[in-house]
Amino acid sequence: xxxxxxxxxxxxxxxxxxxxxxxxxxxxxxxxxxxxxxxxxxxxxxxxxxxxxxxxxxxxxxxxxxxxxxxxxxxxxxxxxxxxxxxxxxxxxxxxxxxxxxxxxxxxxxxxxxxxxxxxxxxxxxxxxxxxxxxxxxxxxxxxxxxxxxxxxxxxxxxxxxxxxxxxxxxxxxxxxxxxxxxxxxxxxxxxxxxxxxxxxxxxxxxxxxxxxxxxxxxxxxxxxxxxxxxxxxxxxxxxxxxxxxxxxxxxxxxxxxxxxxxxxxxxxxxxxxxxxxxxxxxxxxxxxxxxxxxxxxxxxxxxxxxxxxxxxxxxxxxxxxxxxxxxxxxxxxxxxxxxxxxxxxxxxxxxxxxxxxxxxxxxxxxxxxxxxxx
Ligand code: SF4
Numbered sequence: 001x002x003x004x005x006x007x008x009x010x011x012x013x014x015x016x017x018x019x020x021x022x023x024x025x026x027x028x029x030x031x032x033x034x035x036x037x038x039x040x041x042x043x044x045x046x047x048x049x050x051x052x053x054x055x056x057x058x059x060x061x062x063x064x065x066x067x068x069x070x071x072x073x074x075x076x077x078x079x080x081x082x083x084x085x086x087x088x089x090x091x092x093x094x095x096x097x098x099x100x101x102x103x104x105x106x107x108x109x110x111x112x113x114x115x116x117x118x119x120x121x122x123x124x125x126x127x128x129x130x131x132x133x134x135x136x137x138x139x140x141x142x143x144x145x146x147x148x149x150x151x152x153x154x155x156x157x158x159x160x161x162x163x164x165x166x167x168x169x170x171x172x173x174x175x176x177x178x179x180x181x182x183x184x185x186x187x188x189x190x191x192x193x194x195x196x197x198x199x200x201x202x203x204x205x206x207x208x209x210x211x212x213x214x215x216x217x218x219x220x221x222x223x224x225x226x227x228x229x230x231x232x233x234x235x236x237x238x239x240x241x242x243x244x245x246x247x248x249x250x251x252x253x254x255x256x257x258x259x260x261x262x263x264x265x266x267x268x269x270x271x272x273x274x275x276x277x278x279x280x281x282x283x284x285x286x287x288x289x290x291x292x293x294x295x296x297x298x299x300x301x302x303x304x305x306x307x308x309x310x311x312x313x314x315x316x317x318x319x320x321x322x323x324x325x326x327x328x329x330x331x332x333x334x335x336x337x338x339x340x341x342x343x344x345x346x347x348x349x350x351x352x353x354x355x356x357x358x359x360x361x362x363x364x365x366x367x368x369x370x371x372x373x374x375x
Pocket of ligand 1: 056057058059060064065066067102103
């Protein structure tokens with residue numbers, strides 16, 4: 001029990017729970033103490049999400065673990081953390097671990113402790129999922145070692161660009177420490193064969209932005225996300241809604257709305273998987289995403305007067321219709337090899353939510369019946 005409490009104190013959300021009170025904390029069903037449910041490799045699994053230490057010598061304005069903040073700090077040595085992970089795995093509590101750390105004794109020494117923990121696990125035959133954080137300014141050899149050991153590595157950029165980051169984390173260097181580390185990891189993926197390092201493939205590379213802490217715009221976040229997808233081989237960008245923490249410089253700032261974060265994720269997936277460009281998702285010259293779902297907004301402004309013929313449109317155009325993604329577009333393409341799609345009933349049988357799609361399509365040259373929406 002004592003270990004459970006110590007580990008719970010090393011979970012970033014623990015501080016939020018304390019301040020939110022039990023009622024709000026109880027509304028977060030996907031987490032129990034230090035264990036969270038995450039999707040990794042397409043499967044949902046329970047993972048231990050913990051820091052090696054909540055002591056930190058840096059002073060990021062949004063962070064509960066910032067230097068000088070008065071609360072009870074906790075530290076695990078690498079062998080203690082590795083032993084707990086193995087024990088929790090044997091007992092079936094977890095199937096993976098997301099391991100990070102406050103910075104104590106410099107980034108490089110901190111990275112070494114994280115690597116030591118992961119290396120001990122692998123040496124003992126641990127085959128579970130490991131997500132390792134790369135510390136700001138980690139060296140090439142450390143990054144390579146992390147990529148040899150982990151299934152996923154991440155560098156949290158926290159803010160879209162140097163100016164925003166300086167408001168949030170004045171001791172972090174956006175280009176040298178954060179982008180530099182991310183770029184080194186991307187170059188390893190691009191230039192070195194994983195087989196030479198005992199891997200079938202390199203781990204995925206992800207990053208995170210804190211949303212709403214630096215008054216950054218949606219366009220800033222989305223433009224940077226696209227840049228990271230294209231130039232740094234980042235597989236996924238996470239958007240974490242800012243929440244004020246007492247006794248930090250941002251304690252008086254309002255928490256970010258979950259709807260904004262939801263829209264950012266929708267926009268990110270449209271850019272990554274559906275072929276949209278940044279400018280297509282924003283009204284002209286606007287800095288914020290539209291209040292509607294971004295794909296519905298695009299369809300209303302582009303397809304309402306120019307509906308898509310379901311029987312002839314290429315898959316990439318079908319995927320622009322609300323309610324149709326890659327799987328449903330493929331189902332339509334398959335079905336129309338055998339028949340002409342003339343009714344909403346046929347579409348419904350393919351799993352298409354017809355009330356969403358109907359205002360934007362033609363079925364064999366005719367608009368299907370649909371409820372007009374006031375927009
Ligand atoms: S370096 Fe990490 S742990 Fe330390 S204050 Fe900044 S965000 Fe928090």
